[in-house]
Amino acid sequence: MSQVNDAAAGHYGDRPWLAPGAVPFIHIQGVSKRFGDFVAVDNVDLEIYKGELFALLGGSGCGKTTLLRMLAGFEEPSSGNIFIDGADMRSVPPYERPVNMMFQSYALFPHMRVEQNVAYGLKRDGVPPAEVRRRVEEMLAMVELSDFARRKPHQLSGGQRQRVALARALVKRPKVLLLDEPLAALDKRLREQTQFELMNIQDKLGVTFIVVTHDQEEAMTLSTRIAVMDAGRFVQIGTPTEIYEYPQTRFTASFIGTINMFEGTVVRDGGGLALDCADLPMRLALPEHFDGGEGQQITLAVRPEKIRMSKTQDAGGGAVVSLPGKVRDLAYMGNLSIYRVEVGKAVVQITAPNQRRLDQREITWDDEVHVGWDTASALALTE
Amino acid sequence: MRKQRSTFLFSALCFGMAFLYVPIFLMIFYSFNYSKLVPVWGGFSTRWYGVLFQSEEVWDALALSLQIAVVNATFATLIGTMAALALVRFGNFRGRMLFSGMITAPLVMPEVITGLSLLLLFITLEGIIGWPSERGFTTITIAHITFSMAFVAVIIQGRLAGMGQELEEAAQDLGAKPFRVLFDVTLPRLAPGMLAGWLLSFTLSLDDLIIASFVSGPGATTLPILIYSRVRLGLRPDINALATIMVLAVAIGVIVAGWLLFRQQKQRTREMQMAGK
Numbered sequence: 001m002s003q004v005n006d007a008a009a010g011h012y013g014d015r016p017w018l019a020p021g022a023v024p025f026i027h028i029q030g031v032s033k034r035f036g037d038f039v040a041v042d043n044v045d046l047e048i049y050k051g052e053l054f055a056l057l058g059g060s061g062c063g064k065t066t067l068l069r070m071l072a073g074f075e076e077p078s079s080g081n082i083f084i085d086g087a088d089m090r091s092v093p094p095y096e097r098p099v100n101m102m103f104q105s106y107a108l109f110p111h112m113r114v115e116q117n118v119a120y121g122l123k124r125d126g127v128p129p130a131e132v133r134r135r136v137e138e139m140l141a142m143v144e145l146s147d148f149a150r151r152k153p154h155q156l157s158g159g160q161r162q163r164v165a166l167a168r169a170l171v172k173r174p175k176v177l178l179l180d181e182p183l184a185a186l187d188k189r190l191r192e193q194t195q196f197e198l199m200n201i202q203d204k205l206g207v208t209f210i211v212v213t214h215d216q217e218e219a220m221t222l223s224t225r226i227a228v229m230d231a232g233r234f235v236q237i238g239t240p241t242e243i244y245e246y247p248q249t250r251f252t253a254s255f256i257g258t259i260n261m262f263e264g265t266v267v268r269d270g271g272g273l274a275l276d277c278a279d280l281p282m283r284l285a286l287p288e289h290f291d292g293g294e295g296q297q298i299t300l301a302v303r304p305e306k307i308r309m310s311k312t313q314d315a316g317g318g319a320v321v322s323l324p325g326k327v328r329d330l331a332y333m334g335n336l337s338i339y340r341v342e343v344g345k346a347v348v349q350i351t352a353p354n355q356r357r358l359d360q361r362e363i364t365w366d367d368e369v370h371v372g373w374d375t376a377s378a379l380a381l382t383e
Numbered sequence: 384m385r386k387q388r389s390t391f392l393f394s395a396l397c398f399g400m401a402f403l404y405v406p407i408f409l410m411i412f413y414s415f416n417y418s419k420l421v422p423v424w425g426g427f428s429t430r431w432y433g434v435l436f437q438s439e440e441v442w443d444a445l446a447l448s449l450q451i452a453v454v455n456a457t458f459a460t461l462i463g464t465m466a467a468l469a470l471v472r473f474g475n476f477r478g479r480m481l482f483s484g485m486i487t488a489p490l491v492m493p494e495v496i497t498g499l500s501l502l503l504l505f506i507t508l509e510g511i512i513g514w515p516s517e518r519g520f521t522t523i524t525i526a527h528i529t530f531s532m533a534f535v536a537v538i539i540q541g542r543l544a545g546m547g548q549e550l551e552e553a554a555q556d557l558g559a560k561p562f563r564v565l566f567d568v569t570l571p572r573l574a575p576g577m578l579a580g581w582l583l584s585f586t587l588s589l590d591d592l593i594i595a596s597f598v599s600g601p602g603a604t605t606l607p608i609l610i611y612s613r614v615r616l617g618l619r620p621d622i623n624a625l626a627t628i629m630v631l632a633v634a635i636g637v638i639v640a641g642w643l644l645f646r647q648q649k650q651r652t653r654e655m656q657m658a659g660k
Contacts, residue, residue: 074552094555107553110650111571120567121557154653172557 014224015239016049025050025208026071026176031080032232033066040066042232043080053202053209055219058229059255064212067229068178071210072101085175095124100174104181106165108153114164115140115149121172139167142201159190166198170205179211183218195221216256220244228252244303249383253301260307260348261381262300266292275300275380279346284321290380299381304351306377309339309369311362322372323348327365332358339363341371407630414623421618431624440609441625448589448606451520455527456584460577462528463535463584468569470536471543487537489530498597501526505598519603526598527588534587535580538644542576545651575650579643586636590629 012019024047033041041063048054056064069075070082073094082089084098100121108117115136122132140146143163153161162182169177182198183191199222202209213219219226220240228235228243228251236243236252247253250261262284264277273290274283275298284300292298313322325348329340332354339350348371354361363369414432418425435441469476470483489497505515505522515521550572554564570577592607599608606629613622 072552072556074555094552095558095560099556101553101556103549103553105549107549109550109554109568120554120559124558124563168557 027083055223062229063232098175100169101178281344444609452588455588459531459584463532467539489533494593498594518600522598531584575647579640582640
């Protein structure tokens with residue numbers, strides 16, 4: 001862990017943005033990027049703190065890569081400013097920025113051996129040869145590639161190339177490491193393993209990581225905070241938990257994970273407010289956080305794992321929703337099962353752990369069931 | 384139906400190949416003829432190769448042609464590569480369209496026109512600044528560079544366009560200034576293409592007759608000029624021998640250039656696979 005991080009953040013180690021008086025390490029201020037008529041990045045503001053592992057998450061063409069390239073210096077913002085460690089990056093060329101990038105294609109120099117690839121950046125900085133050798137060896141040992149130092153990139157596997165690219169970018173001890181889809185080219189098993197390696201390395205070196213990814217799972221497991229991007233703007237910025245449990249918009253809710261959404265109008269029901277949804281046989285109780293009024297059009301969203309299902313009516317307390325339905329579809333995933341239950345005209349998706357073996361389970365196709373959830377688990381989305 | 388078509392295609396192929404290569408093989412064949420009269424077969428012999436190399440005139444012409452070819456190929460490769468870099472990597476600068484059109488113009492320009500216009504240029508220059516004071520090595524070399532560099536530029540342009548800029552960006556990201564990037568990353572990757580361009584320029588220069596005869600002077604006789612002037616006085620067996628040697632030299636040059644371009648293509652495919660695209 002870096003000293004600055006410890007001193008400024010104290011016990012906020014993992015969440016430096018919460019520390020009182022914390023100074024952002026990277027400050028993106030009203031940055032836009034236009035290519036002709038196309039606005040790739042649209043007036044975004046972002047503060048990233050030292051030691052964070054920050055993910056820019058979004059679909060293709062949402063502007064996340066353009067933003068990363070502006071941080072690296074390959075693109076100049078059309079307007080706005082970028083500050084890294086207090087220094088204005090305007091017209092600072094890529095080769096003078098305190099950042100290094102790991103490219104999606106890794107961009108290893110094909111005519112150089114692994115050790116030469118890793119040493120390249122140090123040599124450009126005029127580091128003495130003995131120290132270059134020491135640091136390259138150290139770095140290759142860290143990514144467990146010491147035995148491959150004399151190979152050419154085309155003699156390595158995809159995972160090994162990825163680690164060479166990481167070593168090459170980290171050996172210069174940059175203040176910020178930019179990673180463009182770092183795991184996209186790896187197969188699933190390798191990806192999971194590499195995820196944890198990346199987190200360990202980041203923890204060990206205390207370098208600020210900014211990861212661009214379209215893979216929500218990757219963003220969830222890797223990062224301290226996530227910025228969800230759409231059409232050149234940030235939709236929501238928050239910790240993985242915040243983004244998953246409290247998405248602020250329908251876009252975020254449906255982009256991250258799966259979610260059931262019920263659209264309808266807010267009506268007065270007995271003492272309080274409820275949602276009148278045309279597709280459902282009964283009204284839905286609203287969560288307490290809802291502060292809107294009667295007549296408003298909203299979406300009630302519930303994650304599939306937060307929904308219970310039983311053959312008998314849910315006997316829980318007052319703060320639950322309970323709906324009758326029929327199991328239409330069932331997908332067995334090994335550790336859990338996905339149920340699609342028809343409720344009125346809507347289909348509710350439910351995931352449940354397989355606590356019993358497949359042939360012993362209680363609920364199966366065409367069973368009449370009751371589905372329900374705690375009202376506090378649902379979200380009322382207005383945007 | 385299918386059978387008929389393939390017979391037709393096959394005979395067309397044979398005819399085409401014969402049309403292209405029978406004259407050359409005939410020439411090679413007669414270069415080993417003992418008889419002094421070209422079309423009369425007098426038995427196998429390498430006599431005319433011996434005669435050829437006793438002639439000082441032939442040696443001088445060969446030496447001049449080789450010198451011109453080497454200097455031409457070197458300069459054409461340098462200038463052609465720079466032109467290609469400017470066209471592909473410097474974005475949309477003012478006059479880019481004009482430049483890219485002009486650079487390929489020498490490829491389609493009739494050689495007579497190129498030769499004539501260069502001759503006029505040299506004469507005018509001599510009148511104004513007194514250089515070039517005589518026509519020969521320098522003028523022929525300059526003339527050859529003008530069209531050879533166009534070929535090099537086209538080859539390098541193709542390679543650059545397919546290369547993508549990610550490696551250059553990676554080098555910059557690691558702290559290399561643009562000039563350094565050129566020498567560390569761009570040029571090593573262009574090397575096979577540049578070598579192919581060099582060899583192509585070399586062969587183009589070696590067998591050029593028309594442009595060279597326009598811009599050469601009294602003391603400067605290149606090999607093609609020598610052959611042409613001798614043949615005008617009648618077919619001679621030693622010229623067959625000389626031409627056979629030239630065919631061999633040019634064939635080697637073209638085959639090596641082709642092989643280099645093929646390898647470059649293969650490397651590109653490999654890089655694409657590596658990038659996972």
